[in-house]
Amino acid sequence: MSEPAVQPRRGYSVRTLPGFAVMAVFCFIALYAPIIILVVFSFNAGTSLAIWEGFSLRWYAQAAANEAVQEAAVRSLILASIAATVATVAATMAALATTRTRRFPGRTMIYALINQPLMVPEIVTAVALLIVFAWIKVATGHTSLIYLITAHTAFCIPFAYLPIRARLETMDYTLETAARDLYASPWNVFSRVTLPLMWPGIIAGYMLAFVISLDDVVITEFVKSAGQETLPTFMLGQLRRVVTPEINAISTVILAAGAILVSLFFWLSRGRK
Amino acid sequence: MTDASLHTGPAAGELEREAEQADNRSRWMLSTPAIVIICLAAAGPLMVMVLYSFLTPGDYGNVKWEFSTQAWVNTILQRDIFDDTLMWADAHLSIFWRSLSLSLITTVLTFVFGLPTAWFIATQPPGKKEFWLFLVTVPFWSNLLVRTIAIQELIRAEGVINNTLKFLRIIDEPIQMMFTDFAIAFGMTYVYLPLMVLPIYAAVDKLDFRLVEAAHDLYATRWRTFWRVILPLVKPGIIAGSILVFIPSLGAYVTPRVLGGGKNLMFGNLIELQFGQGRNWPLGAALSLMLMAAVMVALIWYVRVTSRERADV
Numbered sequence: 001m002s003e004p005a006v007q008p009r010r011g012y013s014v015r016t017l018p019g020f021a022v023m024a025v026f027c028f029i030a031l032y033a034p035i036i037i038l039v040v041f042s043f044n045a046g047t048s049l050a051i052w053e054g055f056s057l058r059w060y061a062q063a064a065a066n067e068a069v070q071e072a073a074v075r076s077l078i079l080a081s082i083a084a085t086v087a088t089v090a091a092t093m094a095a096l097a098t099t100r101t102r103r104f105p106g107r108t109m110i111y112a113l114i115n116q117p118l119m120v121p122e123i124v125t126a127v128a129l130l131i132v133f134a135w136i137k138v139a140t141g142h143t144s145l146i147y148l149i150t151a152h153t154a155f156c157i158p159f160a161y162l163p164i165r166a167r168l169e170t171m172d173y174t175l176e177t178a179a180r181d182l183y184a185s186p187w188n189v190f191s192r193v194t195l196p197l198m199w200p201g202i203i204a205g206y207m208l209a210f211v212i213s214l215d216d217v218v219i220t221e222f223v224k225s226a227g228q229e230t231l232p233t234f235m236l237g238q239l240r241r242v243v244t245p246e247i248n249a250i251s252t253v254i255l256a257a258g259a260i261l262v263s264l265f266f267w268l269s270r271g272r273k
Numbered sequence: 274m275t276d277a278s279l280h281t282g283p284a285a286g287e288l289e290r291e292a293e294q295a296d297n298r299s300r301w302m303l304s305t306p307a308i309v310i311i312c313l314a315a316a317g318p319l320m321v322m323v324l325y326s327f328l329t330p331g332d333y334g335n336v337k338w339e340f341s342t343q344a345w346v347n348t349i350l351q352r353d354i355f356d357d358t359l360m361w362a363d364a365h366l367s368i369f370w371r372s373l374s375l376s377l378i379t380t381v382l383t384f385v386f387g388l389p390t391a392w393f394i395a396t397q398p399p400g401k402k403e404f405w406l407f408l409v410t411v412p413f414w415s416n417l418l419v420r421t422i423a424i425q426e427l428i429r430a431e432g433v434i435n436n437t438l439k440f441l442r443i444i445d446e447p448i449q450m451m452f453t454d455f456a457i458a459f460g461m462t463y464v465y466l467p468l469m470v471l472p473i474y475a476a477v478d479k480l481d482f483r484l485v486e487a488a489h490d491l492y493a494t495r496w497r498t499f500w501r502v503i504l505p506l507v508k509p510g511i512i513a514g515s516i517l518v519f520i521p522s523l524g525a526y527v528t529p530r531v532l533g534g535g536k537n538l539m540f541g542n543l544i545e546l547q548f549g550q551g552r553n554w555p556l557g558a559a560l561s562l563m564l565m566a567a568v569m570v571a572l573i574w575y576v577r578v579t580s581r582e583r584a585d586v
Contacts, residue, residue, distance in 0.1 A: 024393030121524025
């Protein structure tokens with residue numbers, strides 16, 4: 001064959017390397033097995049995390065009735081909703097400012113600042129926040145959720161920004177030009193053309209920010225005041241005690257919530273291409 | 274400058290510049306909320322931390338406002354309590370070494386498992402590729418703490434692995450896996466594996482298989498083709514994956530805390546210790562800045578290597 005083969009020959013393919021498929025399948029099993037075992041034992045009737053004693057929902061009932069869990073779950077949700085909302089609004093504005101433009105003075109700096117939380121290890125940001133917020137807390141005596149909200153908003157911004165920016169960069173600019181040619185006011189162009197077009201990106205950014213806030217443990221652990229446990233920090237604290245399948249039940253709920261949000265995120269960002 | 278103003282007239286040039294400036298202003302104003310929040314709760318506090326690393330520790334945590342470079346000295350040296358001589362802070366050095374070696378081991382392990390996985394996904398037929406890719410991405414987006422707990426429940430003394438081995442009568446006594454360096458490396462490999470797979474996948478996906486075929490046609494063995502053709506072409510993905518795994522491993526906090534316990538500390542846990550029982554905030558600040566510097570070095574190395582790679586091509 002002188003022409004380059006488009007389809008690899010059957011039987012012998014340059015695309016298969018010996019042992020690679022076996023390793024890959026092993027990896028997929030290894031990626032899911034621990035999670036599946038964790039989920040399975042959340043339905044265990046006994047107190048063991050490794051010996052199956054029959055199906056039961058008792059640990060879910062126990063977790064749902066646990067006031068500490070209820071409080072932490074509500075706090076996590078409030079925190080994630082506020083942080084993700086503020087972060088998405090700020091990120092949308094910043095994305096509008098930094099895309100579809102020539103280089104303007106300071107663009108690289110804005111870009112670097114927005115992505116800064118991604119570049120620094122979380123533990124470093126966490127202790128830096130601990131220092132500053134301890135100072136403010138001592139000076140003002142004020143201890144509300146505002147510290148956690150600010151901290152979460154900050155590290156959610158880059159996660160909300162990236163999908164919104166990606167959406168903006170692939171959007172058809174001619175539609176907005178057409179609207180402008182037809183004498184639409186700047187506000188009308190934005191609210192009737194730009195915003196509806198970038199909506200999937202905004203929702204995707206919001207989902208991502210929400211998941212990131214919901215999952216955060218390091219920064220929350222250092223910023224929270226006494227009695228401000230979120231679900232992840234509550235679980236981290238519980239690990240020091242005797243672990244029962246109640247932890248598995250809470251974990252399973254968190255996994256399910258995360259999986260739904262991430263699937264929605266993927267579904268929304270697929271429309272991009 | 275003068276030529277342009279002659280042709281277009283000073284008014285036109287002026288107008289254009291004004292429009293440009295107005296555009297710049299509005300772009301900055303739009304970015305302001307994001308910048309303010311990040312300066313307030315991410316970038317700004319890092320600056321304050323630089324200041325704190327030069328202060329004296331307070332008696333009950335926090336700081337006294339007296340200048341001191343002691344914290345920086347204490348990151349690697351300690352004073353003998355009896356004769357006041359300076360010597361290496363062995364406890365810190367062993368933790369640095371554990372962080373570095375465990376991060377490197379994690380990077381190597383994720384590569385060993387990640388390359389075949391990425392290759393497998395990239396060589397699937399187009400319709401199935403997305404499915405396998407999705408399977409790798411889902412664990413990556415699921416809660417890190419929950420995944421760490423899953424590993425903990427697996428390797429506990431009464432965990433699934435030990436129980437299975439006991440059931441099969443391979444062992445009589447449970448193997449102690451929790452609270453060891455093995456547990457940390459195992460856990461980090463598990464949680465960071467997708468970070469290695471995704472960039473290598475992207476590189477294999479772009480691989481021109483005609484080059485691989487050409488190598489075969491020229492009688493290269495499989496091994497030689499792999500070593501001389503495939504690996505060099507996939508290298509950018511491998512480097513990207515390695516940096517994506519190495520950096521979070523070096524700064525890991527949750528995984529070593531849960532799986533390593535109180536004795537097998539890593540860099541992140543050493544930092545936490547200074548803000549908790551250690552009551553030495555300046556030292557904690559100095560250690561944090563050291564960790565940040567280490568991450569920056571890794572990032573700069575990455576940028577330099579990739580720009581050199583691009584120059585080669």
